Amino acid sequence: MAIVGAGFSGLYMLHRLRGRGLRVRVFERGADVGGTWYWNRYPGARCDIESVDYCYSFSPELLADWTWTERYAAQPEILRYLQHVTDRFALRPDIQFGTQVTSLHYDAAQNHWLVSTDAGETVSARYCVLAVGNLSRAKPPPFPGLESFRGQWYHTARWPAEGVDLQGQRVGIVGTGSTAIQALPQIARQADRVQVFQRTPNYSMPARNRPLPTSELREVVQGYPARRRAAEQSDAGVPIAPPRLAALDVSPAERRRMYEAGWQRGGINALSYAFTDFFTDERANLTAQDFAREKIRQLVRNPVVAEALCPAHHIGTKRTCVDTGYFETYNQDHVELVDVRSSPVTTVTPRGLATAAGEYELDVLVFAIGFDAITGALLEIDIRGRDGAPLAEQWAAGPRSYLGLCVAGFPNLFMITGPGSPSVLSNMVVSIEQHADWILDCLDHLHSRGLNRIEASAQAQDRWVCHVGELAGRTLYPRAASWYVGANIPGKPRVFMPYTGGCGTYRKECDQVVERGYEGFVLGGAGT
Numbered sequence: 001m002a003i004v005g006a007g008f009s010g011l012y013m014l015h016r017l018r019g020r021g022l023r024v025r026v027f028e029r030g031a032d033v034g035g036t037w038y039w040n041r042y043p044g045a046r047c048d049i050e051s052v053d054y055c056y057s058f059s060p061e062l063l064a065d066w067t068w069t070e071r072y073a074a075q076p077e078i079l080r081y082l083q084h085v086t087d088r089f090a091l092r093p094d095i096q097f098g099t100q101v102t103s104l105h106y107d108a109a110q111n112h113w114l115v116s117t118d119a120g121e122t123v124s125a126r127y128c129v130l131a132v133g134n135l136s137r138a139k140p141p142p143f144p145g146l147e148s149f150r151g152q153w154y155h156t157a158r159w160p161a162e163g164v165d166l167q168g169q170r171v172g173i174v175g176t177g178s179t180a181i182q183a184l185p186q187i188a189r190q191a192d193r194v195q196v197f198q199r200t201p202n203y204s205m206p207a208r209n210r211p212l213p214t215s216e217l218r219e220v221v222q223g224y225p226a227r228r229r230a231a232e233q234s235d236a237g238v239p240i241a242p243p244r245l246a247a248l249d250v251s252p253a254e255r256r257r258m259y260e261a262g263w264q265r266g267g268i269n270a271l272s273y274a275f276t277d278f279f280t281d282e283r284a285n286l287t288a289q290d291f292a293r294e295k296i297r298q299l300v301r302n303p304v305v306a307e308a309l310c311p312a313h314h315i316g317t318k319r320t321c322v323d324t325g326y327f328e329t330y331n332q333d334h335v336e337l338v339d340v341r342s343s344p345v346t347t348v349t350p351r352g353l354a355t356a357a358g359e360y361e362l363d364v365l366v367f368a369i370g371f372d373a374i375t376g377a378l379l380e381i382d383i384r385g386r387d388g389a390p391l392a393e394q395w396a397a398g399p400r401s402y403l404g405l406c407v408a409g410f411p412n413l414f415m416i417t418g419p420g421s422p423s424v425l426s427n428m429v430v431s432i433e434q435h436a437d438w439i440l441d442c443l444d445h446l447h448s449r450g451l452n453r454i455e456a457s458a459q460a461q462d463r464w465v466c467h468v469g470e471l472a473g474r475t476l477y478p479r480a481a482s483w484y485v486g487a488n489i490p491g492k493p494r495v496f497m498p499y500t501g502g503c504g505t506y507r508k509e510c511d512q513v514v515e516r517g518y519e520g521f522v523l524g525g526a527g528t
Contacts, residue, residue, distance in 0.1 A: 002027065002115045002125035004101045004381070007035015009416040009432040010131035011082065012056060015089050016440045025125070027117060029100040033086045035133050037078045041163075042156040042179060042368075043186035045075035048268045048322040049427045051212070052220045053238055054078075056085065057228045057433060063221050072209045072322070103382035104128055106411065111453055113412065126452060127412045129439060130378060134417055134424050137376030139488065141174075141367045145348040153348075153365035156183060164364070166190040172353050172360060174345070175368035176202055178321040183368060185325045188335050195336045195360055197345065197353065201311045203292050204321035208266030232434070235502030237427030240273050247275035247284035259291045272316050279316060279475045279500075289315045299327040305337050317480035319424070373483045374419050374497045375399050385410035386455075398495030402456035402464045402520055403510055405435060411455040414439050419497040420468050424484070426503050434503070438510055445514075446523065453524040460520025472496040 001017055003010050006028035017024045030038045047054050051068035066081060073081070086092055103116040107124070116122045138157035146153065154164060156179045171191040173180050176198040188194050220227065230239035247255055255275075262270040271292065277284040293310040300306035309327060311318075329335055343357035352362035375395065383391040386409045394400060394409065401407050404421025405414055416435045417423040423431060446452060472478050478485060478496045486492035499506055513519050 001025070001127050001129070002113065002123070003129045003131055004104075004115075005035060005131035005133060005136075006030070006033045006086075006095050006097075007037070007131065007133055007136075008056075008082065008429055009133070009436065010035070010129075011085060011091060012058070012432060013129050013131055013416065013436045013439070014091055014094060015058075016436055017443075018091075018094070020440065020444070022443075024094050025123065026095040027099045027101045027115070028095055028097050031097055032083065033091075033095065034079045034082050035131075036135060037075055037082060039136070039138075039159075040157055040179075041075055041159040041161055042154075042183050042366075043190075044182035044184075044324075045156075045159075045179075046072050046182055046207075046209075046322075047078060048072065048178070048207075049238060049429075050267070051077075052217070053227075053231055053427055054429055055081065056429065057224065060224075062088065063224055067214070067217060068212050070209055070211055072207055101381055103384070104413070105382075105384045105388070106386060106413070108386055108411075111411070127443065128414070130381075130413070130415045130418070132377035132381075134374045134377075134428070135371045137372045137380055139369050139371055141348075141369065142490075143345055143348050143353075148350045149348050149352075149365060150350045151352075151363045151365065153367065156180075156366065156368045157371065166364060168192045169363040170352075170361065171195070171364045171366060172197060172362040173366045173368055174353075175370065176200070177368065177370055178202075178319055179370070180368035181321045181323045181326045183366070184335075185323070185329045187366070188329050188332060191334070191364075193334050193336075195338050195362070197338045197340045197355075198308070199341045199344075200313075201309045202318060202321055203289075203311050203315050204323040204326055205268060205270040206263065206266045207322045207324050208264070209324055228430075231427060231430050231503075232507060233504035235504065236269060236273075236425065237422070237430035237503045238269065240269060243273055243276045243278075245275055246277045247281070247287050248277070255287055256291065259288065263291075263295065266322075268320055268322050272320065279477065282314070282476065285314045285316070285476055296327055301331050305330050308337055308339055313480045314476045317477050318482040318484070370483060370488055372489050372492070373486070374423060375486075376489075378415065378418070383410070383413075385413070396493070398493040399497055400461055400465050402461040403513065404499060405438065405510075406454070406456040406521070408456045408458040408461040411453050420464060421499050422501075422503050422506050423498050425498045425500065430503060434507055434510070438514075441514065442518070445518065449523075451523050451525045454518070455522050455524075457520055457522055464520075468499050469496070471500045472498075475500050 001022050001024045003026040006026050051073040100118040105114045112124045112126050113128045169191050170193045172195050174197045181204050227239045258274045271288045272278045297306045343355045345355050347354050352360045399419035401420040404418040417431050481487035485494045485496050
C-alpha cells in the first residue's frame with residue numbers, strides 16, 4: 001500500500017492501515033510530518049477551526065494527553081501535535097521523508113500501481129492513497145522581473161523554518177486573502193513600513209482567540225464522543241447547532257441582534273450560521289454583507305481605506321477569513337493599502353514593485369497569493385490509469401470523480417478529500433477521518449471476498465458530477481470568482497469543485513453506497 005503525503009490525512013490513513021496488519025509506505029516531500037502545517041510557517045499562521053475540533057478523534061488516550069493552549073491553535077502548536085501523534089503511534093519507520101512522488105502509473109496486467117519518485121526509485125503497490133492536501137500546491141508569483149529584485153522575497157506557503165527578521169524593513173505584502181489577513185498584524189509589529197497590495201478585498205470575522213483553561217478542556221474531553229458526532233452530522237463539520245430561521249423572516253432588529261451575537265462570538269461561521277438562507281438567497285446574503293461592511297467602516301478610521309477594504313462579493317462565497325486585528329492594523333501610520341485593481345502590478349524591479357501608478361521601493365516582498373487549490377497537488381503528479389490515460393486529460397474540462405474518492409479508469413486509487421467531496425467547505429479533520437475510514441472499510445470488504453480491485457464506473461461518476469453541480473447551482477457559491485472554481489489560476493477550468501450538501505448529508509451518501517453493495521463501483525479479483 002502506498003500513501004502520498006504525511007499530513008493529517010496521510011498519518012491517519014497510515015495508522016488505520018497498520019492496525020489491519022497491512023504493509024504501508026508513505027512518501028512525503030517534506031523533511032518531517034505535518035503537510036500544510038509543515039510548510040506554512042508564516043507569521044500569524046493559525047487554524048480557523050477551534051483546536052478541540054481540529055484534531056483526531058480515534059483515540060481517547062490521545063485526546064486526554066494533549067493539551068491545546070488556545071481556542072485557535074497557531075501553526076507551531078499544530079505541527080507539534082502532529083509530531084506527537086507520529087511518535088506516540090510509532091509511525092515514522094513507514095514514512096520516507098524528503099521524497100516527492102513524480103508519477104503513478106497503473107499496470108493493468110499486474111493490477112498494481114508503479115510509484116516513481118524524484119530519487120529515481122520505482123516501487124509497486126496494489127493500492128494507492130493520495131493524501132496530498134487541498135491547499136498544498138503553492139501558486140508561484142506571476143510577475144516578471146522577480147529574478148532582478150535585490151531584496152529578499154518569500155512565499156508564505158514556503159516560509160523559512162528559522163523565521164525571517166523583518167525589523168526595520170520596508171515590506172510589501174502581495175495579496176489580501178486568508179494568509180495575508182493572518183500575517184499582516186504580525187508583520188506590521190516588526191517592519192518599519194508595510195505596503196499591502198490588494199486586488200480584491202475579503203470579508204473577515206474576528207477570531208476572539210483566547211487561552212483555553214484546563215477545566216474547559218477537561219469538560220470537552222469528557223463529552224467528546226457526542227461533540228464529534230454532532231460535528232460529523234453537521235454541514236461544516238463543527239458542533240454548532242444548525243440555524244432554524246430565514247434571514248428575511250425576522251425583523252431587522254432581530255436580524256441585527258443575531259449577527260451581532262455571532263460577531264461577538266467570533267469564528268469563521270460567525271455570520272453564516274445565523275440563518276438558513278445565508279448561502280442560497282441573494283437578499284438574505286446582502287443583509288450579512290451590509291453588516292460586515294458596516295463593521296469594517298467602524299474598525300478602520302480612514303474612510304477611504306475603509307471603503308477600499310469593503311468587499312463586494314456575496315459573503316461566504318469566497319473563503320471567509322478569521323483574523324486578530326487585521327482591519328485595525330490599517331490604522332497604524334506605517335501601514336498603507338495599495339489598490340492594484342485600478343493600477344495593476346506590472347513588474348518586479350530591482351528596487352521593489354512597479355504598478356501602473358508607479359514604483360514602490362521595498363526591502364522584502366511577501367507573496368500571500370494562495371494555491372492551485374483542490375486539484376493542483378493531484379495534477380502535479382503524472383497519474384496514468386487504465387490504458388495509460390493521464391488524469392490531466394480526464395480533468396481537462398474540470399475534475400471528475402465519484403464521491404470525491406475515486407476516478408473512473410483509475411482502479412485501486414483513492415483520494416482523501418478530493419474534488420466532489422465537502423473538503424475545504426468543512427472541518428478538514430472530520431472529513432479526513434471519514435474518508436480514511438471509508439477506504440479502510442472498503443479494503444476490508446474486498447479482502448473478505450477474495451477481491452483485489454475496485455474502480456468507479458463511468459456512469460456513477462457522471463451521475464455524481466451532475467449531482468455535485470446541481471447542489472452548487474442552488475447556492476450563491478458559483479457566482480464568485482474564487483479559488484473554489486479555480487479562478488485564481490490562469491487557464492484552469494471554472495468548475496465549482498467542493499460538495500455543498502454538508503458533511504452529514506455527504507456521509508449518508510457514502511454510507512448508502514456501501515449498504516447497496518458498493519453501488520457505482522466495479523469490483524473484481526485477480527484475472528477478472
